[in-house]
Amino acid sequence: MAIATVDTNSSDGPVGPGSLPWHVRRPLLALVARRGLAGIVTLFVVSVIIFVATEVLPGNAAYAVLGHTTSPAHLHALERQLGLEKGIFAQYGNWLSHLFTGHLGNSLASGQGVWSLVEPQLVNSAQLVVIAGVIGTIIGAAVGAVAALRKDGWFDHLTSVAALAVTALPEFVVAIALITLFATLVTHVLPAVSIVPPGTYAWDHPIVLVLPVATLVIVIVPYTLRMMRASMIEALESDYVEMAHLKGVKSWRIVLLHALPNAIAPTIQVIGLNFLYLAGGIVIVENVFNYPGIGQGLINAVSNRDIPVIQFIVIVLAAFYVLVNIVTDVIALLATPRRRIAR
Numbered sequence: 001m002a003i004a005t006v007d008t009n010s011s012d013g014p015v016g017p018g019s020l021p022w023h024v025r026r027p028l029l030a031l032v033a034r035r036g037l038a039g040i041v042t043l044f045v046v047s048v049i050i051f052v053a054t055e056v057l058p059g060n061a062a063y064a065v066l067g068h069t070t071s072p073a074h075l076h077a078l079e080r081q082l083g084l085e086k087g088i089f090a091q092y093g094n095w096l097s098h099l100f101t102g103h104l105g106n107s108l109a110s111g112q113g114v115w116s117l118v119e120p121q122l123v124n125s126a127q128l129v130v131i132a133g134v135i136g137t138i139i140g141a142a143v144g145a146v147a148a149l150r151k152d153g154w155f156d157h158l159t160s161v162a163a164l165a166v167t168a169l170p171e172f173v174v175a176i177a178l179i180t181l182f183a184t185l186v187t188h189v190l191p192a193v194s195i196v197p198p199g200t201y202a203w204d205h206p207i208v209l210v211l212p213v214a215t216l217v218i219v220i221v222p223y224t225l226r227m228m229r230a231s232m233i234e235a236l237e238s239d240y241v242e243m244a245h246l247k248g249v250k251s252w253r254i255v256l257l258h259a260l261p262n263a264i265a266p267t268i269q270v271i272g273l274n275f276l277y278l279a280g281g282i283v284i285v286e287n288v289f290n291y292p293g294i295g296q297g298l299i300n301a302v303s304n305r306d307i308p309v310i311q312f313i314v315i316v317l318a319a320f321y322v323l324v325n326i327v328t329d330v331i332a333l334l335a336t337p338r339r340r341i342a343r
Contacts, residue, residue, distance in 0.1 A: 140224025148232030272328025
């Protein structure tokens with residue numbers, strides 16, 4: 001008679017957390033690794049595109065510096081000085097190595113170092129993006145949550161119509177409307193242009209930030225508001241909120257401890273998109289207000305065909321996009337506990 005035996009070495013038994021792959025046990029670390037690798041590849045592709053795009057333009061950097069009235073001898077001499085006589089691959093490798101080592105070269109238009117020229121513009125633009133992003137996020141999330149609590153009421157309808165109307169307006173229309181109301185025709189309480197004296201930053205003159213920040217806040221609030229409203233309504237109509245009501249939990253505890261945390265995660269993605277939008281939206285807003293930021297710097301560099309400045313600004317913007325995407329994904333993962341559990 002045969003005796004049945006049990007194979008203790010079978011791999012079909014329960015699997016402990018320690019036997020799971022590392023990317024399953026450490027989802028946060030795996031997410032950062034994946035996004036970081038994708039970001040590096042993205043920056044490399046962007047660097048190739050921007051370098052090739054600026055190189056295929058008519059003329060070259062030496063011609064942009066000397067102009068069409070220069071002699072061929074002077075033109076060739078400057079080309080050799082700038083390394084333009086080399087092949088495009090050698091030029092790209094030289095530019096990329098200088099970028100990594102911090103040797104950004106000089107502006108072709110002013111002769112000033114690229115970093116010393118762009119650094120104040122970066123700081124001024126960062127102020128606009130951070131201030132407008134934080135204020136817009138707080139207002140949008142708060143109004144969206146209140147609208148969800150007053151679903152189908154007059155406040156909900158009013159904010160929904162206002163958000164839809166603002167979404168249809170371009171940035172320059174909002175900017176011009178604010179200038180008309182607060183700086184020119186109606187009142188004169190704020191400056192119409194945001195001029196910052198050379199050698200200073202925008203935070204040294206806070207009043208010049210008011211209208212540009214207000215413009216960007218008005219533009220981004222509707223997106224956060226609508227997402228927060230939709231997420232909050234979905235959370236308030238969920239089974240766990242209904243169960244909390246049946247258990248007699250106070251309404252404010254249900255909103256703050258149950259509905260709000262679950263409504264935040266989807267809204268975080270929109271907040272991240274708003275910050276990415278601000279990085280591009282400031283180009284128009286800064287031009288309208290004559291604000292000395294990276295947007296105005298990029299427009300001036302394109303007008304002057306200042307290739308080193310164009311290349312550096314575009315790389316900085318691309319790096320900002322990559323960083324914000326990674327941070328947004330990490331915060332969204334941290335805000336969703338069930339996604340951090342190894343499965």
